Amino acid sequence: MDRIRILGGKPLIGTILIGGAKNAALPLLAASLLTSKTLRLTNLPNLADITTMVHLLAELGVSVSRPRNESNGRHVARTISLTAAEPKEKTAPYNLVRRMRASVLVLGPLLARWGEARVSLPGGCAIGTRPVDLHLDALRSLGAEIELEEGYIRAIARRGLKGNKVHFPSVSVGATENALMAAVLADGETIISNAAREPEVVDLAHCLVAMGAKISGVGTDTLSVSGVSQLDGAEHRVIPDRIETGTYAVAAAITGGDVLLEGSHLGLIGAVSDTLSKAGVAVTKEHAGIRVRRQAEHTLGTDVMTDPYPGFPTDMQAQLMALLSVSRGASMVTESIFENRFMHVPELCRMGADINVHGSSAIIRGVPELSGAPLMATDLRASVSLILAGLAAKGETIVNRVYHLDRGYERVEDKLAACGADIERVTEDQE
Numbered sequence: 072m073d074r075i076r077i078l079g080g081k082p083l084i085g086t087i088l089i090g091g092a093k094n095a096a097l098p099l100l101a102a103s104l105l106t107s108k109t110l111r112l113t114n115l116p117n118l119a120d121i122t123t124m125v126h127l128l129a130e131l132g133v134s135v136s137r138p139r140n141e142s143n144g145r146h147v148a149r150t151i152s153l154t155a156a157e158p159k160e161k162t163a164p165y166n167l168v169r170r171m172r173a174s175v176l177v178l179g180p181l182l183a184r185w186g187e188a189r190v191s192l193p194g195g196c197a198i199g200t201r202p203v204d205l206h207l208d209a210l211r212s213l214g215a216e217i218e219l220e221e222g223y224i225r226a227i228a229r230r231g232l233k234g235n236k237v238h239f240p241s242v243s244v245g246a247t248e249n250a251l252m253a254a255v256l257a258d259g260e261t262i263i264s265n266a267a268r269e270p271e272v273v274d275l276a277h278c279l280v281a282m283g284a285k286i287s288g289v290g291t292d293t294l295s296v297s298g299v300s301q302l303d304g305a306e307h308r309v310i311p312d313r314i315e316t317g318t319y320a321v322a323a324a325i326t327g328g329d330v331l332l333e334g335s336h337l338g339l340i341g342a343v344s345d346t347l348s349k350a351g352v353a354v355t356k357e358h359a360g361i362r363v364r365r366q367a368e369h370t371l372g373t374d375v376m377t378d379p380y381p382g383f384p385t386d387m388q389a390q391l392m393a394l395l396s397v398s399r400g401a402s403m404v405t406e407s408i409f410e411n412r413f414m415h416v417p418e419l420c421r422m423g424a425d426i427n428v429h430g431s432s433a434i435i436r437g438v439p440e441l442s443g444a445p446l447m448a449t450d451l452r453a454s455v456s457l458i459l460a461g462l463a464a465k466g467e468t469i470v471n472r473v474y475h476l477d478r479g480y481e482r483v484e485d486k487l488a489a490c491g492a493d494i495e496r497v498t499e500d501q502e
């Protein structure tokens with residue numbers, strides 16, 4: 072199993088190219104099931120989760136054409152064409168869904184297009200129990216009959232889905248995406264209220280509109296959909312990854328560096344840039360992207376609570392905590408989305424951080440310095456927070472189980488090393 076070895080203490084200086092958003096690309100890939108025509112996606116990130124989704128779509132009978140990446144210097148063209156002419160399978164099997172919960176995003180499109188779907192129930196995961204009741208209730212509102220049998224969700228809509236009111240009692244990104252993908256092919260009008268407003272949901276809606284869907288209210292918490300009988304093909308560019316952007320912004324801040332996050336834009340990271348500004352980090356718009364630099368010798372502690380967009384993203388909570396661990400003063404971080412998303416805390420404490428967790432809040436008392444240590448990654452964002460801590464720590468940090476990292480960060484060690492970090496991947500056969 073690969074590990075990442077870091078020798079901390081080097082300021083990051085340079086340019087980091089931000090890739091396409093994993094969490095936008097996953098539902099966009101699933102949307103290919105909605106049409107017999109070709110959906111062409113560009114700016115696709117090269118990540119393990121994307122490979123898993125493409126593999127699942129191929130199992131379902133989607134023909135996938137992925138030209139070899141042509142590299143012109145640092146920029147790599149990443150395009151995929153997907154054509155779902157006829158289904159080979161309407162079952163998303165356990166062995167793929169258990170690897171990635173986002174596989175459940177094929178449920179709405181399969182059901183809308185073919186009137187039936189069988190998708191393995193995703194289990195809990197490291198960050199929480201993560202049920203799918205909101206997805207199922209939304210599809211039931213659109214007329215699907217849903218049963219749970221032998222660990223599978225079996226959904227049927229023999230005479231097609233019917234537009235209806237879908238109200239979410241709490242905000243869910245994935246359930247909004249599933250409901251939207253189902254509603255675009257349903258008969259009649261659907262109003263989705265208390266919908267998630269994340270940029271990834273907006274990106275999906277834009278792609279669906281390009282495919283011929285009729286959606287209004289995009290970007291608000293109420294989506295109105297007027298169902299159409301079929302969708303066309305389209306070409307769509309995946310938005311930049313706001314979590315990758317925020318992660319490298321913290322990397323610049325925690326090392327006292329100065330980094331240009333190329334290809335990203337401030338509109339995607341409002342709450343993160345506000346929080347970083349309060350902590351004493353300059354986050355400014357540049358022609359080519361966003362420039363991030365620490366303004367003083369130390370960053371300052373600040374309080375933050377995670378919330379659905381436009382609030383502070385839960386997917387940035389662990390990374391911010393690494394920064395607050397070495398910021399002057401005390402901070403309180405409250406996690407309101409997932410019940411078990413503090414697994415990075417014991418690992419940060421092993422590096423000398425002073426963090427106490429009380430229920431869903433963590434009190435962080437900034438320490439002058441962290442010290443390198445061998446660490447265990449537990450999930451994607453926790454893993455990267457340990458890398459960030461390692462970049463700032465004195466001495467050597469080894470982060471084990473980096474396969475979590477490869478699910479969501481492309482060539483993290485290369486991107487950081489190109490800005491002066493002393494970081495390398497150690498593969499098993501090197502040891």
Ligand code: EPZ
Pocket residue numbers: 094095097172173199200201202203204205206207241242243244245246271384385386408409410451452479
């Ligand atoms: C998406 O997950 C992201 N994944 C997550 O990214 C992100 O952390 C999360 O949204 C919140 O922003 C993808 O987009 C592929 P939710 P999702 O449904 O859609 C509860 C990462 O690191 N809930 O918005 O699964 C749920 O348990 C990750 O890239 C129900 O109770 O998240 C959670 O507490 C991991 N019932 C809350 O809602 C449901 O049916 C929000 O989850 C669905 C969700």
